[in-house]
Amino acid sequence: MTALNDTTGRIGYFLGDVIESEWTAEQRAAWSGLMDIPPGLRREHNRELEASHRLTLSMLGLLGRLASVADHVLGLSDLARATGLSLSRVSRVIDVLEGRKLVERVRCPGDARAVNAQLTDAGLDLARNAQATLRSAVRRDFLSALDETEVAVLASAFERLFAHAAPCESAEPDAAGAGLLAE
Amino acid sequence: MTALNDTTGRIGYFLGDVIESEWTAEQRAAWSGLMDIPPGLRREHNRELEASHRLTLSMLGLLGRLASVADHVLGLSDLARATGLSLSRVSRVIDVLEGRKLVERVRCPGDARAVNAQLTDAGLDLARNAQATLRSAVRRDFLSALDETEVAVLASAFERLFAHAAPCESAEPDAAGAGLLAE
DNA sequence: GAAGATTGACAAATCAATCTTA
DNA sequence: TAAGATTGATTTGTCAATCTTC
Numbered sequence: 123m124t125a126l127n128d129t130t131g132r133i134g135y136f137l138g139d140v141i142e143s144e145w146t147a148e149q150r151a152a153w154s155g156l157m158d159i160p161p162g163l164r165r166e167h168n169r170e171l172e173a174s175h176r177l178t179l180s181m182l183g184l185l186g187r188l189a190s191v192a193d194h195v196l197g198l199s200d201l202a203r204a205t206g207l208s209l210s211r212v213s214r215v216i217d218v219l220e221g222r223k224l225v226e227r228v229r230c231p232g233d234a235r236a237v238n239a240q241l242t243d244a245g246l247d248l249a250r251n252a253q254a255t256l257r258s259a260v261r262r263d264f265l266s267a268l269d270e271t272e273v274a275v276l277a278s279a280f281e282r283l284f285a286h287a288a289p290c291e292s293a294e295p296d297a298a299g300a301g302l303l304a305e
Numbered sequence: 306m307t308a309l310n311d312t313t314g315r316i317g318y319f320l321g322d323v324i325e326s327e328w329t330a331e332q333r334a335a336w337s338g339l340m341d342i343p344p345g346l347r348r349e350h351n352r353e354l355e356a357s358h359r360l361t362l363s364m365l366g367l368l369g370r371l372a373s374v375a376d377h378v379l380g381l382s383d384l385a386r387a388t389g390l391s392l393s394r395v396s397r398v399i400d401v402l403e404g405r406k407l408v409e410r411v412r413c414p415g416d417a418r419a420v421n422a423q424l425t426d427a428g429l430d431l432a433r434n435a436q437a438t439l440r441s442a443v444r445r446d447f448l449s450a451l452d453e454t455e456v457a458v459l460a461s462a463f464e465r466l467f468a469h470a471a472p473c474e475s476a477e478p479d480a481a482g483a484g485l486l487a488e
Numbered sequence: 489g490a491a492g493a494t495t496g497a498c499a500a501a502t503c504a505a506t507c508t509t510a
Numbered sequence: 511t512a513a514g515a516t517t518g519a520t521t522t523g524t525c526a527a528t529c530t531t532c
Contacts, residue, residue, distance in 0.1 A: 132389060135369035136362065137443065138436035145448075148460040152451075153443055155463025160343045179319065180500075186318035199514055206315060206341075211501055213516060235509045235514045253321035260320065260336055265328075267469045268335075268462055275458040277331040279451055280338025286450045363522075382492060394523060396494060418492045418531045 132158065167259050175252045176222075180207060180215055182256065185224060185241065185249035194241035197230060201239060224248060315341065350442050358435045359405075363390060363398055365439065368407060368424065368432035377424035380413060384422060407431060 133154035134141065141150055164179065171177045177185070183205040188194045198216065202209040216239050219225045224245035230236035241249070265273070316337035317324065324333055347362065354360045360368070366388040371377045381399065385392040399422050402408045407428035413419035424432070448456070 132366070132387070134373060135366045135388060136436065137440050138369065138433065139373060140436075141440065144440075146456075148453075148457045149448055151460035151464060152456045153447060155459065155467060156339075156343055156447070157347070159463055159466050160339055164340070178500085183315065183318045186321065190317060190322060197514075198516095204315070205318060208502055209515070210503080210517080214500090230514095233510075233514080237515065250321065253319065253323070257320050257324065257327075263469065264336060264339070264466065265332055267465050270331075272458055272462045273329075273335045274331045275455055276338065276462060277334035279455045279459060280342055281334060282450050283342050283447065284338060286446065361522085380492075381494095391524060392493070393495080393525080397522095413492095416492080416532075420493065 163263055166263065167256060170259055171252055171255060174255050175248055177248070177252050180205070180211070181219060182249065182252050183207070184212065184215060184219065184239070185245055186253060188225065188239060188241040189246055189249040189253075194246060195228070195238045197236045197238050199236075219245070346446055349446065350439060353442055354435055354438060357438050358431055360431070360435050363388070363394070364402060365432065365435050366390070367395065367398060367402065367422070368428055369436060371408065371422060371424040372429055372432040372436075377429060378411070378421045380419045380421050382419075402428070 131154070133150055137145075137153075168179055171179065171182060184201055184207075187201055187204045188196055196204075198212050199209060201207075201216075202212045205212070207215070216225060216227065219239075220227055223242055225239045225241055228238050228240050230238050268276070314337070316333055320328075320336075351362055354362065354365060367384055367390075370384055370387045371379055379387075381395050382392060384390075384399075385395045388395070390398070399408060399410065402422075403410055406425055408422045408424055411421050411423050413421050451459070
């Protein structure tokens with residue numbers, strides 16, 4: 123009846139009509155928003171990045187990671203771990219970036235198995251510019267729509283969800299327990 | 306320094322180191338959580354659905370939509386609109402579901418162009434069971450981690466983001482303005 | 489011509505298998 | 511044997527072209 127129902131559109135198809143009596147309107151709206159909003163933002167930001175810099179978010183993740191370290195060099199496995207992409211994906215995205223002279227593959231001196239990706243000057247430039255583009259998009263599409271309290275609540279809620287989902291990555295290699303974000 | 310930094314992991318690669326001075330820790334954590342949490346949950350729920358019912362979320366979306374209407378019949382275009390999938394994807398997912406006797410394609414009596422998907426008894430059964438599985442997963446991974454206030458804040462924040470992102474679908478076909486969720 | 493559906497080509501990502509070197 | 515990297519196959523999705531019927 124209220125506006126909340128508008129955002130509850132698709133959720134019933136996944137969870138069943140039962141939730142209309144079992145869950146509150148807020149619970150439904152919170153879950154449906156969490157599942158529906160990010161893909162739309164991702165798509166929009168990908169589009170924008172593509173239009174202004176011919177980059178995808180994955181590419182920018184790799185370039186940005188390289189830009190953040192001294193000398194702008196990292197092994198592909200490190201890049202995969204840092205960005206959360208699979209190593210095979212990293213290898214292929216680096217293929218593309220290398221073709222565009224944004225990075226160079228250089229063999230690692232100390233380890234003949236390893237390959238380092240070295241950011242070029244053009245790559246560093248593009249990364250900086252693309253990051254600025256993305257920052258303003260995030261401000262426009264996300265931050266500007268929320269007040270300070272909401273941002274704080276989101277932050278703490280997500281932090282808890284993150285801990286809930288990924289109890290690993292911590293010190294104890296024992297208490298793993300099938301985290302959602304585990305590899 | 307605080308635990309908030311833990312969830313700020315990947316975000317810098319996309320937005321640049323600048324955000325560490327320009328944005329608050331909460332802003333960073335809120336954005337990074339929004340982008341990182343949903344894919345993990347989706348993956349986990351897909352795995353669970355696959356393991357217990359050999360279904361993906363997309364399949365369940367279609368089955369669930371069919372289960373929600375009288376007679377459990379809908380045209381493929383309607384299914385596409387309702388679930389947000391492209392029509393071509395719907396057509397191919399229906400191929401799979403039909404192969405497993407969960408739905409049947411039946412030509413629409415009134416319109417020779419249209420094809421209806423008719424849920425079978427087995428399909429309805431499976432949809433109900435899979436929805437129950439997903440409900441408990443969402444309770445476990447999402448609702449149980451949040452208190453009532455947080456859920457309410459998320460709901461209202463997402464609602465606003467949704468409105469911000471998709472100002473269309475409303476009455477006025479004029480004031481469109483490039484909505485993020487527009488087709 | 490436009491709507492409904494299908495099909496082919498492509499994009500992004502994962503997983504499994506393989507090759508090389510530690 | 512395990513780690514790093516690459517490659518091939520597969521999944522999930524889009525878009526563009528096509529065919530049929532309105």
